[in-house]
């Protein structure tokens with residue numbers, strides 16, 4: 350399972366070489382960006398290559414990234430949304446992760462960078478007057494070689510046994526049952542997907558041949574729709590390697606359970 354191996358080793362790179370990506374590769378990449386925009390098809394999502402990484406980094410240093418820790422890279426990709434709908438956010442992240450998979454094949458490393466809190470005028474000043482909504486960027490480039498004597502940072506993941514439920518949110522899935530149904534690997538690898546601050550808000554509910562995807566969230570915050578789109582992409586890609594070619598169908602809904610909120614995102618038929 351190539352996708353499974355990729356996911357298990359996939360990680361955010363935060364230390365990039367200054368070396369720029371060569372113009373031919375950037376040109377190929379620009380074609381890929383267009384291809385993914387077209388495949389998505391709504392016209393609400395634009396991937397823009399920002400070549401002059403130095404300029405962008407200079408402008409967003411101290412502002413972008415978690416707590417203003419901006420990631421420095423030779424180039425960036427802007428994830429531009431034409432509206433703020435849940436669906437637009439979900440599919441922007443779905444295709445961003447498809448793009449990250451492609452970049453990885455090209456030997457290019459990436460890190461998601463949040464610029465949600467950056468002042469809108471500042472964003473326009475740096476990213477261009479004509480941008481509509483840009484809440485995330487992808488830092489892209491070549492990873493700096495690591496010190497072989499220093500342990501790589503590793504982001505822990507929640508176990509399958511705490512992510513997957515049976516029928517409703519009252520009962521966690523029986524792991525043996527999951528294996529018997531041939532679904533153990535699918536969930537084992539899907540949880541290596543990246544998520545905002547590694548919060549892993551995804552919860553799955555098995556209901557016969559249907560998998561329901563929920564996103565746990567706090568009353569005071571908007572559900573992390575990017576994280577939903579990301580896991581939807583990997584879930585489909587992994588299922589595909591097992592011969593299951595279906596796509597997620599979005600469903601709108603909310604579930605409250607034991608004081609916690611869950612946004613109902615969609616269903617997948619196995």
Ligand SMILES: Cc1cc2nc3c(=O)[nH]c(=O)nc-3n(C[C@H](O)[C@H](O)[C@H](O)COP(=O)(O)O)c2cc1C
Pocket residue numbers: 359360361362363413414415420460461462463464485504541542543544545546547575576579
């Ligand atoms: C929507 C989104 C926004 C993110 N924003 C940032 C960010 O601003 N800065 C950062 O260092 N990492 C960011 N990340 C990376 C996550 O923190 C990272 O994927 C997660 O901790 C898991 O680590 P891994 O990607 O190395 O497996 C973001 C990830 C996602 C999905």
